[in-house]
Amino acid sequence: MAVRLAESQSYLKTADAMSMLRPGDLIDALEDGEVVGLLPLNQVAVRFRRGTFVLSSELLLPMVDPLEPDSNEPPKP
Numbered sequence: 001m002a003v004r005l006a007e008s009q010s011y012l013k014t015a016d017a018m019s020m021l022r023p024g025d026l027i028d029a030l031e032d033g034e035v036v037g038l039l040p041l042n043q044v045a046v047r048f049r050r051g052t053f054v055l056s057s058e059l060l061l062p063m064v065d066p067l068e069p070d071s072n073e074p075p076k077p
Contacts, residue, residue, distance in 0.1 A: 012055075022051070
């Protein structure tokens with residue numbers, strides 16, 4: 001699932017086995033990321049261009065794929 005940050009962060013926590021805090025400017029405002037893991041406490045691991053980071057799911061906006069059919073619409077014959 002593709003996601004985007006709702007707001008920029010002052011720092012980012014890496015999703016490595018030994019986590020580190022990285023500066024928040026590693027993720028551009030309009031950069032899309034891919035959810036690669038679900039974590040406890042409503043957190044997700046998201047892969048961006050410059051690394052994989054642990055983020056609260058409340059900070060993420062889902063990206064809609066224009067080629068993907070809307071699940072609410074009936075299939076077209």
